[in-house]
Amino acid sequence: MLSRIFGTESEGAPGDGHEQIVLCHDRHSGLKAVIAIHSTALGPALGGTRFYPYASEEEAVQDALNLSRGMSYKNALAGLDHGGGKAVIIGDPNEIKTEALLRAYGRFVQSLHGRYITACDVGTYVADMDVIARECDWVTGRSPEQGGAGDSSVLTAYGVFQGMRASAQHRWGAPTLRGRRVGVAGVGKVGHHLVQHLVEDGATVLITDLNEASIARVRAAHPQVEVVADADALIRADLDVYAPCALGGALDDTTVPALTASVVCGAANNQLAHPGVEKDLADRGILYAPDYVVNAGGVIQVADEINGFSFERARTKASKIFDTTLEIFALATSDGVPPAVAADRLAERRMSEVGRLRTILLPDSHRG
Amino acid sequence: MLSRIFGTESEGAPGDGHEQIVLCHDRHSGLKAVIAIHSTALGPALGGTRFYPYASEEEAVQDALNLSRGMSYKNALAGLDHGGGKAVIIGDPNEIKTEALLRAYGRFVQSLHGRYITACDVGTYVADMDVIARECDWVTGRSPEQGGAGDSSVLTAYGVFQGMRASAQHRWGAPTLRGRRVGVAGVGKVGHHLVQHLVEDGATVLITDLNEASIARVRAAHPQVEVVADADALIRADLDVYAPCALGGALDDTTVPALTASVVCGAANNQLAHPGVEKDLADRGILYAPDYVVNAGGVIQVADEINGFSFERARTKASKIFDTTLEIFALATSDGVPPAVAADRLAERRMSEVGRLRTILLPDSHRG
Numbered sequence: 198m199l200s201r202i203f204g205t206e207s208e209g210a211p212g213d214g215h216e217q218i219v220l221c222h223d224r225h226s227g228l229k230a231v232i233a234i235h236s237t238a239l240g241p242a243l244g245g246t247r248f249y250p251y252a253s254e255e256e257a258v259q260d261a262l263n264l265s266r267g268m269s270y271k272n273a274l275a276g277l278d279h280g281g282g283k284a285v286i287i288g289d290p291n292e293i294k295t296e297a298l299l300r301a302y303g304r305f306v307q308s309l310h311g312r313y314i315t316a317c318d319v320g321t322y323v324a325d326m327d328v329i330a331r332e333c334d335w336v337t338g339r340s341p342e343q344g345g346a347g348d349s350s351v352l353t354a355y356g357v358f359q360g361m362r363a364s365a366q367h368r369w370g371a372p373t374l375r376g377r378r379v380g381v382a383g384v385g386k387v388g389h390h391l392v393q394h395l396v397e398d399g400a401t402v403l404i405t406d407l408n409e410a411s412i413a414r415v416r417a418a419h420p421q422v423e424v425v426a427d428a429d430a431l432i433r434a435d436l437d438v439y440a441p442c443a444l445g446g447a448l449d450d451t452t453v454p455a456l457t458a459s460v461v462c463g464a465a466n467n468q469l470a471h472p473g474v475e476k477d478l479a480d481r482g483i484l485y486a487p488d489y490v491v492n493a494g495g496v497i498q499v500a501d502e503i504n505g506f507s508f509e510r511a512r513t514k515a516s517k518i519f520d521t522t523l524e525i526f527a528l529a530t531s532d533g534v535p536p537a538v539a540a541d542r543l544a545e546r547r548m549s550e551v552g553r554l555r556t557i558l559l560p561d562s563h564r565g
Numbered sequence: 566m567l568s569r570i571f572g573t574e575s576e577g578a579p580g581d582g583h584e585q586i587v588l589c590h591d592r593h594s595g596l597k598a599v600i601a602i603h604s605t606a607l608g609p610a611l612g613g614t615r616f617y618p619y620a621s622e623e624e625a626v627q628d629a630l631n632l633s634r635g636m637s638y639k640n641a642l643a644g645l646d647h648g649g650g651k652a653v654i655i656g657d658p659n660e661i662k663t664e665a666l667l668r669a670y671g672r673f674v675q676s677l678h679g680r681y682i683t684a685c686d687v688g689t690y691v692a693d694m695d696v697i698a699r700e701c702d703w704v705t706g707r708s709p710e711q712g713g714a715g716d717s718s719v720l721t722a723y724g725v726f727q728g729m730r731a732s733a734q735h736r737w738g739a740p741t742l743r744g745r746r747v748g749v750a751g752v753g754k755v756g757h758h759l760v761q762h763l764v765e766d767g768a769t770v771l772i773t774d775l776n777e778a779s780i781a782r783v784r785a786a787h788p789q790v791e792v793v794a795d796a797d798a799l800i801r802a803d804l805d806v807y808a809p810c811a812l813g814g815a816l817d818d819t820t821v822p823a824l825t826a827s828v829v830c831g832a833a834n835n836q837l838a839h840p841g842v843e844k845d846l847a848d849r850g851i852l853y854a855p856d857y858v859v860n861a862g863g864v865i866q867v868a869d870e871i872n873g874f875s876f877e878r879a880r881t882k883a884s885k886i887f888d889t890t891l892e893i894f895a896l897a898t899s900d901g902v903p904p905a906v907a908a909d910r911l912a913e914r915r916m917s918e919v920g921r922l923r924t925i926l927l928p929d930s931h932r933g
Binding site: 214215216217218219220221222223224305308309310312 | 582583584585586587588589590591592673676677678680
C-alpha cells in the first residue's frame with residue numbers, strides 16, 4: 198500500500214504519487230482520520246472530509262488517495278489556486294460523530310497550517326464544518342452566519358448547466374437546451390436545481406429518483422416534468438442529453454450501449470465505471486462532458502469563502518465552466534482523444550505550467 | 566499495519582497508539598520520509614531523523630513508530646517539555662543524500678509548524694541539520710556556528726556517568742565509582758567521554774571496541790585503561806559495573822547469565838534484547854539503570870538549542886539524571902518491579918499528570 202502512496206521513481210506524469218499523507222489519531226474522542234494531500238502545485242490542497250464506516254483502515258487510506266488525486270484535477274480545471282486534497286474520518290457518523298471528535302479533527306487540520314483546507318463531503322454537513330471551524334482556520338462549507346458559502350449544491354447545478362450549454366454548442370451549434378429532451382437521473386440536492394435551469398432554458402425534462410419526496414418536490418415546482426420509473430428506463434427513453442446526478446459508475450458496459458442521448462453531462466462524481474468507458478462513448482458518437490469539469494461549481498463556491506464569500510463572484514467563476522468545457526472538446530478533437538483524456542491533459546498542463554511559477558522568487562511574499 | 570498505528574479503543578496506557586504519522590514524498594529530490602509523532606502531551610515532539618536503507622516502506626513506518634514511542638518516554642523522564650517523535654528517511658544516505666533532498670525534508674518538517682522538532686540520528690549529522698535548517702525553524706543538533714549545540718555525545722556521556730553514580734549510591738551507599746571496576750563496551754563518540762569521567766572519578770576502567778582507532782585514542786589519553794578482546798570477554802571479566810555503549814540488544818539470554826557485574830548502566834539504546842530480560846537481571850540481583858533514562862543527556866543537550874543554546878544550563882539539566890535514576894530505583898523497590906518497569910511507570914505518570922495541565926485554560930497564551 199505504501200509503495201502506491203509514494204509511487205515509483207520511474208513514474209513521470211504530474212498526477213502520479215502524493216505529496217503527503219497524514220494519519221491522525223485521538224484516543225479520547227475516537228478520531229481516526231486520514232488527510233491526503235495529492236498536490237500543492239497550484240496552492241493549498243482543497244477538498245472535503247468524508248465520514249464513512251470503512252471496512253478497514255487500508256480501505257480508508259485508499260479512498261483518501263483516490264479522492265485527493267481527483268481533487269487536484271478538478272481544482273486545476275476549475276481555475277482555482279488550489280491543489281488537491283481530501284480527508285476521510287473512519288467510522289459510522291451516526292454512531293461516533295461528536296463535537297469532541299469533530300473538534301479534535303479540526304485541530305489536526307489546523308496543525309497543517311493551511312496546506313490542506315477542508316469542506317463538506319459524504320457524511321459531513323455545513324453544521325459539522327461550523328464545529329470544525331471552532332478549532333481551525335482552514336474550513337469552508339460553513340454556514341452563512343459563520344461567513345460560509347452554505348449549500349454548495351446551488352453552484353454545482355449552475356456549473357453543470359454551463360457544461361451542458363457548452364456541450365449543446367459543440368454538438369448542435371448553439372449554447373442552449375431549448376427544445377432538447379434532457380433526462381436527469383437523481384433530483385436531490387443538485388439535480389433539482391439543475392431541473393430549474395433546464396426548464397427556464399426551454400428544455401423538456403425527464404426525471405427519475407429512488408426518493409419519492411425528491412420527485413414530489415420537483416413535480417410541485419415544475420408540473421410539466423415527466424417522471425420515469427428508474428435510471429434504466431431513463432437511459433433508454435428518447436433523450437438528447439443524459440445527466441447522471443446520483444451515484445458514481447453510471448456509465449458502464451451495460452448503460453453505454455443502451456443510451457439514446459448523444460450528450461452525457463451530469464453532476465455525479467466518477468461517472469465512468471472503469472477506464473475505457475470514455476472510449477466506448479466516443480466510439481458510439483456520444484459527447485461526454487467530463488464529470489469533474491462540469492461539477493466543479495461546488496468547490497468553486499466553497500473556495501470563494503477563503504477570502505470572504507461573495508456569491509456573485511463565485512457564480513462568475515462557475516460560469517467559466519462553459520468555456521473550459523468547450524476548450525476540452527476542442528482539445529479532444531485536435532488531439533484525437535476522448536474528452537475525458539483531453540481534460541486530464543489540460544489539468545496536468547496547468548499543474549505543470551502554473552505550478553512551476555513558484556520557482557520565480559518573490560522575497561518576503563505571502564505567496565510562498 | 567495501520568491498526569497498529571491507530572491502536573485499538575480498548576488500549577488504555579498512555580504509551581499506546583500514536584497521535585500522528587506523516588508520510589512525505591517529493592518526487593524530484595527522491596525524498597520518501599515518515600514523521601511519527603507519538604505524543605505531544607508534554608509539548609512539541611522531539612526526536613532525531615534516521616536516514617537508512619529500509620528493506621521496505623512498511624519497515625520504515627514500523628521503525629518510526631517504535632522510535633517515536635521511545636522518545637516520548639525518554640523525553641518525559643529527561644524532564645523536558647517535549648513529547649516523543651522521530652522521523653526516518655528511506656534510502657541509502659551515501660547514495661541519495663543531497664542538498665535538495667534534505668531541504669525538501671526540511672519543508673515538510675516546517676509544514677508541521679513545530680509539532681515535530683528534529684535532530685541527528687543514525688545516518689544524519691550536524692552538517693545535515695544545518696542544511697535542513699535552511700528550510701525549517703524546527704531543527705536542533707545544528708553546528709555551534711549556526712546556534713546549535715554541536716556534538717551531543719558530550720552530555721550523553723555525562724548523563725550516563727550521573728546514572729552510574731546514582732547506581733553506585735543505590736548499590737553501595739556512595740555516589741562514586743572510586744575503586745570500582747567498570748567495563749565499557751564501545752568507546753566511540755560517547756564511550757570515550759564516559760571513560761574520561763570514570764578515570765577522573767577514580768574507577769578502574771576496562772574497554773573493548775571493534776574499532777582499533779577508537780581504542781588507540783582512549784589508550785593515548787588514559788594509558789592505565791585495560792583493553793579486553795571483545796564484548797563477550799568484557800562481560801565475563803571481573804567487573805562491578807558493565808556499561809554497554811555500542812549496539813542495541815547487549816543484554817540477552819546469553820549475556821545476562823554470564824555477567825559478573827552487579828550494576829549495568831550504559832549509553833546504548835534498547836539494551837534489553839526482548840521483554841523479560843529486565844526480570845532476568847533483577848532475578849540475578851543485577852541493578853539495571855534503564856538505558857533511555859541514563860542516555861538522555863544528548864536529547865537534553867539538543868533540546869536546549871530551541872531557546873538559544875547554553876552548555877552550562879544543559880549540563881545542569883543533564884545532572885538531574887542522577888536524581889531521576891535514584892527515584893526510579895526507589896519506585897522499583899516500593900512497587901516490587903524491575904527498574905525498567907518503574908521507569909515506564911514514572912514516564913507514563915508524568916505524561917498523564919503534566920499532560921492534562923493543558924486543560925487549564927490560559928487565554929491568548931503562547932503555551933497552547
